[in-house]
Amino acid sequence: MKENTLYKVVYDKIKLQIESGDLQANDPIPTQIELAKIYEVSEVTVKRALKELSAEGLIVRYRKKGTFVNDQRQSGITPTFLTVHKVYLVHFTNHQSLMHPFWFDMIKGISETCRQHDVSFQLWDASVSYELPEEDHTAFILISNRINVEAFERWKAENRRMINIHMSFPHLNIPYIIVDxxxxxxxxxxxxxxxxxxxxxxxxxxxxxxxxxxxxxxxxxxxxxxxxxxxxxxxxxxxxxxxxxxxxxxxxxxxxxxxxxxxxxxxxxxxxxxxxxxxxxxxxxxxxxxxxxxxxxxxxxxxxxxxxxxxxxxxxxxNPEKLGARATEMVLFEWTGLDGKGILKDEIVPDLxxxxxxxxxxxxxxxx
CATH class of the missing domain: 3.40.50.2300 (Response regulator)
Structure with a gap:
């Protein structure tokens, strides 16, 4: 049987267990290794099946805890973070500036957190056009040392899934994370x-x-x-x-x-x-x-x-690596929109x- 057919078999069986009630809300899902043994397939096949189940909101993965059946009945909605497939780090400066150890370590934190959650990561230069890519299932981490109010307001109107990193502009009601x-x-x-x-x-x-x-x-x-x-x-x-x-x-x-x-x-x-x-x-x-x-x-x-x-x-x-990792977690798992009902924000405390x-x-x- 072909690999793409095998993944569908795994996907269908786990989905059936959830819909039939054999797997209840918040029940743990076996690990990729365990599922590969159960269904006699490769871990790559299992990984693809789990990614599809996650995208549909049937399961949720928590860092360092594992994968669980999502409690959709309790929340009443499918968590929006489950649909993010790619994170862009949007910068408004030249790439040479990003080679500073602070930015380098911050990018490392973003990249590693994306990798842990099977999310793609890419840089995006918005310094000229102030345009963001028109792609579905994307989130944006903005390095913005200066304000372009028109661009930010436009992205807000488009309900872009975004968070400022390193600088905060609370009056724009855009989520942010900064070093304290x-x-x-x-x-x-x-x-x-x-x-x-x-x-x-x-x-x-x-x-x-x-x-x-x-x-x-x-x-x-x-x-x-x-x-x-x-x-x-x-x-x-x-x-x-x-x-x-x-x-x-x-x-x-x-x-x-x-x-x-x-x-x-x-x-x-x-x-x-x-x-x-x-x-x-x-x-x-x-x-x-x-x-x-x-x-x-x-x-x-x-x-x-x-x-x-x-x-x-x-x-x-x-702690720039922690800054990048936390920004990624916020935009993936905690982002709830730009409705102005309270800004999502956090601070990383530095060390002497x-x-x-x-x-x-x-x-x-x-x-x-």
């Missing part, structure tokens, strides 16, 4: 405060229009919160903004030079990115100062090279990674 940069900024600054630093410089990136984007704005808010909890007033002279489209070492170098020119220079610097931290460390060393003995430096991103720097860079890890570029100040020095 507010907590990240707080963790970095609180770490320095706990080491008795009281004059802490911060180097932020502003865009070509001269304003901070969401991620750096939230990191600054976290910085200010940590200072306030130690009853330290924010000093505008310690807040340096440098212009850039993408993070570069030279931006940190430039920002650090401004901080070093201060009569009362900082004893620690929160560079808000690893690239800027590399530049800041270079500027400090060129001034005959030591890291961390004279000035502690903390980055943000936990780039692969940061652990091998001398000194090893203290930084904040954003302590290495040797930060050290404590003596209490008497901190009191000076």
């Amino acid at each position: 940069n507010y907590t990240g900024g707080y963790l970095a600054t609180q770490h320095l405060l706990a080491l008795n630093h009281r004059r802490i410089g911060i180097i932020l990136t502003k865009d070509v229009q001269g304003s901070l984007n969401q991620e750096f704005s939230f990191r600054l808010q976290g910085y200010n919160l940590a200072l306030s909890q130690y009853r330290i007033e924010s000093d505008p002279s310690l807040i340096v903004e440098v212009s850039g489209v993408m993070e570069l070492e030279e931006m940190g170098y430039e920002g650090c030079l401004k901080l070093l020119e201060l009569a009362d220079r900082p004893t620690a610097i929160f560079a808000t990115s690893d690239h800027k931290a590399y530049g800041a460390i270079r500027a400090i060393k060129e001034h005959g100062l030591r890291v961390p003995e004279d000035i502690s430096v903390i980055g943000y991103d936990d780039l692969p090279i940061s652990q091998h720097m001398r000194p090893g860079l203290t930084t904040v890890h954003q 990674i302590i290495r040797s570029s930060t050290t404590a100040r003596a209490p008497q020095e901190a009191a000076e």
Whole structure:
């Protein structure tokens, strides 16, 4: 018997068991290996049969738990997530930008989660036309650092199954998932405060229009919160903004030079990115100062090279792979439409990674 006929036999038999009541709602379905033995077919054949049953809403697969008969009577509807066959990661920038380790790891999280659920995954460049592919059974994860309101409103009107990743635009009522940069900024600054630093410089990136984007704005808010909890007033002279489209070492170098020119220079610097931290460390060393003995430096991103720097860079890890995986789970399993009755949203909490570029100040020095 041909493979495509065999899969139909498996499909029909399992479907009959469900419709006859032999398999009840929420009953577990045997594994692919077990079903292959039961029906004396290949696992590929079983996989195809299960995919068809899933597409019809008869069964549902839960990550790390297994496959179960879907309780359609309880829900009253067939879950819409069962019909997704492909996930597109929609970007509005060049492909070279996606090679940054943050995006690379995030894409890895999306790709792996799609693979686990037998869903195809593909990149889609929307930077020119702001058009999405006209395909059925698709979902879209949007990397949108800037807003094109007209395009977003059009996609909403088309009821596109989409979620923003890394940036949020709540006023558009589009589901989103972001890294909690507010907590990240707080963790970095609180770490320095706990080491008795009281004059802490911060180097932020502003865009070509001269304003901070969401991620750096939230990191600054976290910085200010940590200072306030130690009853330290924010000093505008310690807040340096440098212009850039993408993070570069030279931006940190430039920002650090401004901080070093201060009569009362900082004893620690929160560079808000690893690239800027590399530049800041270079500027400090060129001034005959030591890291961390004279000035502690903390980055943000936990780039692969940061652990091998001398000194090893203290930084904040954003968990981008978890971000990508969670975004995929949300758009596959939790998306309920764009009706504005409550935005589907989530945040990934970053982790502080302590290495040797930060050290404590003596209490008497901190009191000076």
